[in-house]
Amino acid sequence: MNIRQYLDSTYLKTPSQAGITESESIQVAKEYIQEAISEHFKLIMIRPDRVALAKEIIDEAHSNVQIGTVIGFPEGTASIEEKLKEANQAIQDGADDLDFVCNYEAFKNDDLALVKNEILAGTALGLKNNKVVKWIIEVAAFNETQIIQLSALIKNIVISNFEEEDYASVFVKSSTGFYKTENNLPNGATIPTITLMLENASPLPVKAAGGVRTYEEAVEMIRLGVKRIGTSGAKAIANGENTQIEY
Template sequence: MNIKQYLDSTYLKTAAQANITEEENTEVVKKCIQEAIDYDFKLIMIRPDKVALAKKMIQESNSKVTIGTVIDFPLGDGTLDDKLREANEAIINGVDDLDYVVNYEAFKRGELDIVKEQVLQGTKLGLENNKIVKWIIEVAALDNHQIVQLSALIKNIVIANFSEKEYEKVFVKSSTGFYNTPEGVPNGATVPTIKLMLENSCPLPVKAAGGVRTYEEAVEMIQLGVKRIGTSAAKAIANGEISNSDY
């Protein structure tokens, strides 16, 4: 198993969140991009304002690493126009994967028309530009029934509006890694939540994001059936080490 080709190496902290300067944060991003190139990970996942930097570094290295970014992150409560504007800019800058945050609070309020239209139009924009699209449902904000419902909602929209050959390009993704949970409660992927997602999003692929920090945990997720793993511990996973990473 080439585990590196499942790994979306991730760094999504702003300078303020990392408690460092903008310049220092850019250097951290550069280091993460270079690490993804050196280790030949599947993808480097960074904030939208760093997509052009990643594109430049990857092209200069003649690397096959792809570039992902997050849209309407981390809350997902922007308007449809907000989402599409941000996604369009990332496309212009050379992104490969668009990881949108679903408006999960609107979903929880029963405002399904908002959610359906955002998923439809966001997916349409990505696929029309030959991008991979992922929808982050934020499992830590949902109960099991809601995880089932939201995974199925995304699946049903894709099946109803896009061709079968495009299903593999639209993922359901577990988490942002930024959701605040009570102390000790996971805010990322867990085996039970991933099982629910896999059962209810099929035939769409699933990305397990957050909480996968060791080679063994990554293998377990892959054996369950996930196609991608989002983690800030990609290097440790690839080396068979244990990481104290928070995502």
């Protein structure tokens, strides 16, 4: 199976997180963007301040690789206004996909009005601009019941407020890849969590992000029904090699 069109090749570390300088970080980002082009991946997922760079490189290469970025990343606690401002800038800079981090702490605290409002506003902004929107629910922060509830909430908001032809453009996504778990428990996509998401987000598509490290794991996710896989080891996975990269 050629899985390249399922892969969102991902580089989201800040220079300080990677332990490198700003100029070195820009160079790494360029390498990821160029690799996505040469490997014919679906998309390059990059930080908001690198979207314009990705757009320039991809346009120069006359490539069809799409550009995704993260909004409210990684904590998800930014206000709705801050998230919309960041998303608008990303749209202006050339992003195709907007991966919003849902305010999962607000959800855990039963502030459902806030969560509903940001899902509605962020989705509306993306769809109005013909963008793909993904809602990151951070499965490692939740128990099974909460995963079910938030996946269903996103689905119900989309079904109630948007047209059926929009559903394929609004994803529920598992993880940022940056959530810190206790005792080295998985912080991203696992078969049980992805299964819960698929069962409760349908007809919305699901993106598995964080923790997919082998070609076999990627194929298993695709066979379960996911439409996208986010990984910073995309080339290795696509070529049947294992990757130890965390996200």
